[in-house]
Amino acid sequence: MTLPNPDETTVPTVRTSVSPGLPGWLLANAASFAFTSYQTGQLFLIGVMPDGSISLNQQNYAQAMGLSAQGGRLYLASKFQIWRLENMLQPGEVGNGSFDAVFVPRNAQTTGDLDVHELGVDRDGRVVFVNTSFSCLAALDLTHSFRSVWKPPFVTALAPGDRCHLNGLAIADGAPAYVTSVARCDTPGGWRQHRSDGGVLIDVRTDTVVAEGFSMPHSPRIVGDKVLLLDSGHGLLVEVDPATAARREIAFLPGFMRGLAIHGDHALITLSKPRNGTFAGLPLEQALDQRGCEAWCGVAIVNLSSGAVVEWLRLEGDITELFDVVALPGIRRPMSLGVGSPELMDTITFRA
Template identity: 50%
Template sequence: MQDKKLSELAATIADPARHDPGDAPISISAGLADWMLAQKLSLAFTSYQTGQLIVAGVGPDLRLSFNQQQYARATGLCYDRGRLIVASMFQIWRLENMLRPGHYANNAFDMALVPRTAHTVGYLDTHELSVDTAGQIIFVNSRYSCLATIDDVHSFRPVWQPKFISALAPEDRCHLNGLAMDGGRPRFVTLAGISDEKDGWRAIRQRGGAVIDVASDEVVVSGLTMPHSPRVHDGALWLLDSGRGQIVRVDPANGKQDDVAFCPGFLRGLAFHGNWAIVTVSLAREDKFRELAIQEGLEERGLAAKCGVLIIDTRTGNVDHSILLGGKFTEMFDVALLPGVRNPMTIGPATVDMIGAVTIGNPAP
């Protein structure tokens, strides 16, 4: 990464208003609140272009409730046993629920997520992340082409790297971006192109993307275009073939691929709830869709690209529900489900509310 780029990122921190979405219009599909109540869950999602963490639930008035906070270049999300892990530009945050069971904040929110730790990792272009069986945060370090975990002294400790990556250098050689866990261990990763050169993936991103099995180091799916967000669900490997706009299911026994649903926008972030896939979609950067197959898919269907969250029935490929964002929102990143939570709220790390968010834990033994 050139110093100029780092300077641009630093300017974002110095002046968050540059990406303040303001009062952006939100379009909600009919029946979404009822669906969330019936499924007993709420949502968290990120927009790294505006630097927003957004949570959505159902308020006491039975209407959708949204809460958003500023996290510079917010990317990967992981909800783990009541806490939310959020990746941002140069830090990984751990948010804890400060409410005791049965308590409510402002007589409306049954979860109040407060930032308690921030691991400063520097600019690694952190993408997706998760928590393993040992409680370690495992994250995709795209800039250094590896999986990594946090370290008390250093920016990161490498956990795994593709066998074709000869050195850990800040060169985004293959654009490693997605992580699938299975049984609490890293199982699959997605990358945009098999390359050992700086930004080498950019020249081969058309059908150059792949899924790699972390345990065997072998390519298990190839010929993809800008793939993201591999997941193990219901006995299959799922992924987003983002350059084509498709949610794809792969049979791990024979490698057979099936397109499950076309989505109107660039796909990142994938979560499952039963037969539903929840994804985020984004608009094109400048006119970059013209270089990808997704543009043909949009034109064939007479669709325009959207920005927001889609809830898709994997049995039919239909979009059952959606949250569409307008205004300054153009790009989304990740989505996480908060099961058993009706109406969450968050407190931002650089807010007045954070100063007064004081709670008392159990006395030390």
């Protein structure tokens, strides 16, 4: 099928560069990926064109943050809504002559501004998300802004104020398993005083802090019997044994990390440049100075065995901060239709 050309008049200026091996890596690993920028409010979809060049599709979603991929479906957290995007293509169909997935926004649940960070889907198909403003895990509700699912044991009240900066979520066996929090605080904004070493990894199922001492931790992901997470304030991808709290440093990355996706024996990680030109108060600033490198914005692909950055995509221009990233197995060239765009209004599909 042929889709109308997107209206790019409101798209921020962005210049991309990729490692020479990125197209080959995506093809060899039978995957593409998506990532978000809350700074400019965009969803990016990255794949490989038939001629071997990188395809980049970007669409606007206000303050795009958490992202979850469930087969032919994407969930995306924006400033005051959580979106459900469906791949509208049937087997064997292509969009615009090349794309093997076309994600269309079919539903938006209005939550209000909850500063939703990461999100996932449980065994019942229920969207569970990190409600950072109210310091809890929450689910969508047909009547209300959210339904509380769980809150850390050290948070005494379900109220706005971002007390501990709850941010990351890992789901295991169809239920929330681990979260990350910047601090064990119970006062509005109290976490800001503990950014350098107050971070914790919490087992939701037991209300237990299984590891601590991180700086701005984010994005726990379960790999076997271990948990990988971003010790973002140190610039480290780390592996944690939740049974013993032992940790192993896998890699140092030159930027502030917020999103992590695992695909096979590789990790995809989003990196951001410092806000206002500084990582003041974070160990990352000194770590960069010691290594003589500057922070960059983009997606790094890390080999989990060696810790080496094997491929990368870098962004320059109006975009300096990214958020989440997901791998899209089995999809070579994804694209999406933008909310409010002429292409969305003119694209009609139906089931007879």
